[in-house]
Amino acid sequence: MIGKTITSRKILLLAPLLLFLGLAYVVPFLGVVRWSFTMPEVGLGQYRALMTDPLVQSVFIRTLRICLIVTAAVLVTAYAIAYVWVRGSSVQRMLAEFCILVPFWISVLTRAFGWLAMLSNRGLINTWLQSAGVISEPLALARNELGVIIGMTHFLIPFAVFPIASAMRSIDERVLLAARGMGASRTRIFWTVFVPLTYGGLIGAALIVFVFALGFFVTPAILGGGRSVMVAELVYLRIFQSPDWGLGAAISVVLVLFIGALLALMRRFIKPAHLIG
Amino acid sequence: MPQSMQPGDAKAAEIKAVSIGKTFGAFHALKNLSLDIGRGEFLTLLGPSGSGKTTFLMILAGFTAPTTGRLVMDGKDITDVPAEDRSYGMVFQGYALFPHLTVEQNIAFPLKVRGRSSADVKRKVGEMVERVGLIGHEKKLPAKLSGGQQQRVALARALVFEPSVLLLDEPFSALDKNLREMMQQEVKRLHQETGTTFVFVTHDQSEALALSSRVAIFNHGELLQVGKPQDVYERPSNRFVAEFLGEINLLPLDTVELNGETAAGKFEDRTIVLNKSITLAGKKAVAAVRPEHMFISASPQTSDCNAITCRVEGATYFGASTKYHLRTRSGTSLAVSMPTASTSPIAPQSDVWVSWPVHQGFLLPDGG
Amino acid sequence: MNSSRPGPVILIVATAVALFLLMPLIAVIPVSFTPARFLSMPSGTLSLRHYQALIDNPAWGQSILLSLRIGILSSAIATALATMFGLGIWMFQPRFSALLIGFVLLPLVVPPVVSAMTLYFP
Ligand SMILES: Nc1ncnc2c1ncn2[C@@H]1O[C@H](COP(=O)(O)OP(=O)(O)OP(=O)(O)O)[C@@H](O)[C@H]1O
């Protein structure tokens, strides 16, 4: 009797979300998988096209390149600010927290337009540099790959800060004191003790950033100006503009499989609790 | 061994702490503490939790700056010398091993910091691994080691660079009793072999008495007494020290008279003669006697002994010894501990005499 | 006791990162006062025309209201579903809780465009 009520209560609590996700995600995604094999005709044609189409190839390569560069840039910058956030004086901590959280809460669209206002030919940076006489022609900072990288790095820093800061916080203070007591300099402690003890957080952060970056859509679309299309934008173009649903679906399936494989491979470094810091 | 050390030996340092005070906000963690740590000695800081032992050790190591006072090492003022330049060996509570480095790499760390050649590092690490009995574990990470093995790595890492002082903060508090005793012997041996000055923190009184050349007893940030184990145990200068170092019987005395080396006072209807280890300013006093210094008999022992009558209330069997719980006529409770082998069981509720040699009892101020 | 306060190198890098993080947010404010129709820095004169448009053009007001409505509704539903799920996991610790948690976090890593396409599925 009691066992039964517990089971029913368990189902009552757990089922709604699972059901919702099942209906809203899994079933439709299976539909997408079906499209990839059936549109416009049944067969592996879309996957064959995906392997051979030079445009798709170049987008994949560009996406990987941008994601790798962004991941590296994010890790370095996030590490520095996370360090101040975790180990700075109380004022430093507050400032760091402000700089991490405020952009985090602001929409991706606003941030992308903010960067456009900064980087475009008539943007802040070019206006300043020109009026200061440093340059005569505006620098090409936006509507190209550089702009995309800048915008994506900016968007993703907070997502890397949380797991890195969490790893930094879990370092036993006495281990660092021990290293100091043995005569190690600050630089040495940082590189041989502190950083190695945060590898777990760094790998987790790299994974999150890389996976998020793979699916980026808004930032590349705005800051790339159509010239550096990434995979997500390609899917969008195939489905909503040049209706080529089959290829769009096939690319989506490949993307999801790739992300799934990456996460499965690295699953021991993923700690969901670290995502929010 | 303090006696065998040559003065000026580079391996052992002498430290003087002069009027050290430490406040955290309004809280006084250490109060005007002065203590001389001799070259090559094994000094134990003993005190209850929160008494300031770790704080004092951190000040010695240079991790914390004292609010007031100076530290002098071998005649030089080192108060403002940072920890990395003092380079004392340190074993932290909870070991603080580098979790990402193997046993070997942990022990090699301080040598690498000092820029020793890799051949030198290898040789020294090998020696140290052997010395602390970790052969076969060199390539393991700390997480794969037992508590005792981790403790050995911490000791090896702290001693491998031959520091002039080794600081140990409750190194054995996480170990079980057998392992603890084994490690205590090991630390004692390492102290004798290296001749380094050891400063050891514990809140376990038997550990303090068993290991140290001297014990410093802390309470509420104050240093209450420093002395050889036997002195602090048998001649405590106040009640806190007397009670903290082990169980003790306290008999309230009336009309205390001091005459030369001894004191005499009245307990119930009997005169009790005691050592006079403290000066009393006419206050009330108690007679203090350790349970193992008393014995039970059917008739009073008189030659150089005090004796009082008691009733046996019960007994607790501890294997090697048996502890009897007794009550005097005026209601003071007593404990007497006697070797199980040398006595025949004493029946509860029987009236007996409890005696102790005059030189084993001492006078303490009442309530202080 | 807190040993490693940030050194000068890290502080300089972190300051640069902090400025980098705030830069675009600061940039959008002056842009909103530009007199021009396109995204640009106001040069010389400031103008409130874009704020005026926000009030005058009913399309803006309607879309802001719509955003609000969708935001409130979807966050309410999401919070309710997630709270129930979280409670369920916490109270009963079901056998495959790690797997279940992994499953509900999946939408986080699925590229939004794939999600959008998925939902587009008739
Ligand atoms: N950084 C600090 N800030 C505020 N108070 C502190 C700080 N460090 C220690 N204290 C206080 O100082 C007192 C002494 O602490 P300490 O760690 O020296 O005690 P201890 O004798 O080592 O105790 P234990 O046996 O529990 O380790 C405690 O009351 C503690 O709360």
Ligand SMILES: [Mg+2]
């Ligand atoms: Mg302590």
